[in-house]
Ligand code: SRM
């Protein structure tokens with residue numbers, strides 16, 4: 001078993017329990033846990049270590065677990081989606097699924113006693129949940145239209161899968177990377193529009209030509225946390241789009257694992273280590289583990305487009321085919337919706353669905369002559385291909401319905417406000433609103449035109465739900481993070497505030 005080579009002077013409580021027993025080891029106990037029932041499971045195993053398998057105890061709904069999968073590059077087979085729908089369906093009103101801001105899926109209402117069977121079923125359809133939570137590498141993102149985008153530079157699908165396989169030992173679990181100092185995000189962009197939000201990942205690979213050869217420039221250290229948000233910075237490295245991507249990812253992870261701070265968890269993300277060492281020393285340490293010389297970065301990358309949201313019907317690079325982007329409001333769907341989208345992918349496509357970081361779905365390979373029939377499918381009334389403007393670009397984290405960190409309810413409120421404003425106002429351009437229930441920033445308010453971060457506010461002698469307002473986030477080419485421009489807006493005043501903002505800053509006009 002690999003452990004941190006630099007024991008912390010004063011380890012935090014997470015480090016103590018990780019040192020006692022690696023999170024991954026609960027894999028061998030899952031049948032036992034299922035037999036004894038969740039109430040009898042050791043508290044740390046229940047509330048913490050199970051996250052190594054993607055099983056999240058929810059204090060808000062005890063006994064009904066959240067189950068986080070891995071969907072590398074956002075790809076799910078229709079067979080897999082149907083299997084997931086069956087799991088969700090079994091839990092009746094408790095069962096639902098969320099598309100996450102890392103183009104991933106989380107199931108709701110899952111019971112611990114069912115987990116052994118669920119794992120067997122998922123293995124049969126090639127889905128893993130291994131190392132999807134806590135101090136692990138999260139779902140690895142890539143362009144949702146990889147391999148079908150006519151303007152794509154590098155098809156990242158295979159590489160993303162390879163990086164995931166290396167880190168998780170092909171989904172079986174890999175003790176080499178289960179005791180990182182903190183969570184870790186990796187993204188591989190192959191398109192021109194920075195679909196993955198490269199700048200907010202601990203490692204991002206972005207396409208770049210070096211001496212006429214196409215490969216990736218490497219960025220490191222991007223992250224959000226309650227105390228600090230930082231954009232990724234250049235490692236000054238370029239690598240070809242081959243196995244080197246896997247080797248370099250593992251090298252960076254090893255350097256982080258062995259040297260990252262394990263004392264204060266607010267200072268444990270990769271950027272803190274880069275700050276401590278300086279980028280040159282960090283690069284040199286990575287190069288040593290990488291085992292060969294790192295080439296310097298290409299002078300510029302190829303991210304030169306605005307970010308696409310992929311909704312609607314678009315021609316593929318394969319002649320005669322289109323991909324169809326389908327909007328799933330704030331990423332939440334039920335078993336019926338999952339079954340239906342799986343069916344559409346099978347009947348009209350090639351049995352594959354893609355997920356986006358905007359929490360939506362793409363169905364590739366719809367033959368052009370079938371697009372009209374496809375669009376007449378009843379499920380597209382619920383999950384539209386052309387939703388109203390604000391709803392279209394709405395993103396939201398989980399919020400207080402299931403998350404104990406949440407200071408506000410998010411998804412339902414986000415939708416209600418956006419729908420009402422869409423009814424009142426006419427919008428020219430898209431306005432991207434991101435909601436996040438607390439400063440952890442899972443809903444990425446800093447990348448939005450309008451970011452709303454949950455907080456508590458005093459109003460008329462009472463504590464009520466409110467938000468801090470973020471603005472100025474840009475995506476795509478030259479993406480930059482937005483900042484907080486106004487604090488403590490009570491949620492009941494928000495519709496008015498947003499209406500004024502939409503008119504003054506985003507050119508919206510009242511509908512007559
Ligand atoms: Fe997150 C913790 C949900 C993307 C930063 N995040 C949590 C937990 C696990 C807390 C908990 O145990 O309740 C949330 C689970 C709630 C639930 O029941 O769903 C949670 N995070 C989510 C998701 C589901 C939001 C969503 O609705 O899409 C996203 C799952 C992604 C995935 O598939 O793996 C999600 N979280 C993010 C992102 C966005 C991203 O990766 O682009 C961030 C900011 C980027 C980053 O990490 O640098 C993010 N989540 C956090 C943090 C703050 C990390 C830090 O360094 O301080 C926490 C708290 C923590 O780790 O201590 C957190």
Ligand code: SF4
Pocket residue numbers: 397398399400403404405406407436437438439440441442443
């Ligand atoms: Fe929970 Fe906060 Fe993340 Fe929202 S931002 S899912 S409330 S931890």
